Amino acid sequence: MARLLDALGATEGLTRYVGGAVRDDLLDLPVSDVDLATRLQPDEVIRRLEAARIKAVPTGIDHGTVTAVSDGHAYEITTLRRDVSTDGRRATVAFTTDWEEDAARRDFTINALSADPLTGEVFDYFGGASDLLERHVRFIGDPLKRIAEDHLRILRYFRFHARFGAGKPDIAALEACTQRANDLMALSRERIADELLKLLALTDPSVTVGIMLERAIFKPVLPEIAADGFARLEAAIAAEQAAGIAPDGLRRLAALLPSDVAVAQAVAARLKLSNKARKRL
Template sequence: MKIDGAWIRTAATQDVFSALESAGYEAFFVGGCVRNALMGFAVVDLDIATNAEPQAIITSCENRGLKCIPTGIDHGTITVVSDGIVHEITTYRRDVQGDGRHAIVEFSTQMQEDAARRDFTINALYADRHGKIYDPLGMGKDDLAQKRVTFIGSADERIREDYLRILRFFRFSAIYADQDQGFDPETLSVISYHLDGLDRLSKERIGTEMRKLLSAPAPAPAIAAMRSSGALVRVLEGSDDRSLALLVHLESECDAYPNWLRRLAILGSMDARDSLRLSNDETQKLTVMRDAIGDMKPPHALGYHHGASLARDILLLRWASFEQMADNADWQAAASGAEYVFPIKAHDLMPQYSGPSLGQKLRTLEKQWIDSEFRLTKEALLNGI
């Protein structure tokens, strides 16, 4: 079995392999790039595993004129930039101890040991510079073909090493698994047993995983499995996923991209800012979306007040929350409303109005103009004073 693509054949990437192999070391693509290539998904990150230790990686690559950045040298990772293309090169490793947040590792010279320390079988696939696939554990290719997300070895042991793997299981299931097959009850049982471990993780790590999970094309079955295992309420207290599947369906109907923040809004958890460490901008948008679900502003007013993108987010949330069908007229009105500019300026009302009365009059006229669906002209508005 082989993979192919411009990302493999490009001279810049082949130069990285030549730098390591000419110095006597192994080098293999690993993880996401191999997995995604086999699935026909876009390859974004180039990860390379090698038996060269970090300093040897630097020496070998710098001797070929490549830029090396010690981004994670203590953990065996060197970033190598070749003709502007970023390659994350990591020494083979084996786990020697885990504290539930990060595994403590030692460097290894064996691909087999490196594969055994990874989380899922589909992440333990390697490929040489020509695209030939290596499956040192003998399970990854079959699991990927069958669209199964399976822990390597014991799920209990893998989770104990790093409790973030609970959330990674649901994220990878949302993207790579055939969710119509359901979720393995034994795996969900192990996850339920280890839910207390989620409390040991930083909110930043949890937030990063939840962003990725909610960005998946179809996250609803995985989120439902999270709920049944008890994991969802542990990371998002008070959340309710009953409307998520309908929201995803409506997104598809309206050709709307999978906005993770929109999907977070439909879950309804009120402590998302702290639980997921949202930024101020994310928190503000989330608040606007939630507050506008049940208000009476028509689509054109939503577009005018919030812009086309956020207004359409609100419409999708309303339709999903109230189990309504998508309305193309409303969809277009939200976009067109964003194009209008209120024609009255403060100086148009002076000196007749000033101070607080000026602001109040501007707001009154603006509401009349919006209520007219922007049909009232400047002259009509001023003549009505």
């Protein structure tokens, strides 16, 4: 890691840790993925990595992302960006050297933190550190605008609230997600399925799922959820915990749905689940 940071000019303030790695470290949670943001242009990132004999893979070069493989670990390195235009599904970006401008395009305050890899200094432009302490998940700026930029942020909001939040959801966020729930229909079903199963696979997302059901968040994409789906979900989670079985998103999705093979087949097809997942559901 030291060799990678040296190659990317961390000593000159050119590169920082960003996002989940900073958030999870502040919460004393295990850090699984380390992402880096840099003022360097993507071609310069590749040049520096190759000069340091670190493998560089242009995984998302059009959006400024290069993956470095160093000492058997993969690290995503993304050039600082600002949004030029968005359509709710994808964004056109331009590169920048402004850390705050890059942080401003992220979804939630707790995800907009960055840190100096050498000193550990945390840079917090939107109050994310205090939100972490209060276990409060909120959008950066106007929630309606952030959802318009990427509709998937509706589901992401509830996933992050289920994982990191405590107490009631942020009112502005909840109202915006409720108002724009139909926007989910514009997303690819694969993105919806991925985010939904991540939410359901959390340790105990039942309170958050209950709020989503009350607010009809699922209705545009999963109108089949059973009338007793919430009670079935709670029972499934309790049974998993009693049996010492790990949380499982697909099992919990099944609990939310009626016990009807035709319904399961329709949902699996709509969400474009794998053949294995379809059969299991």
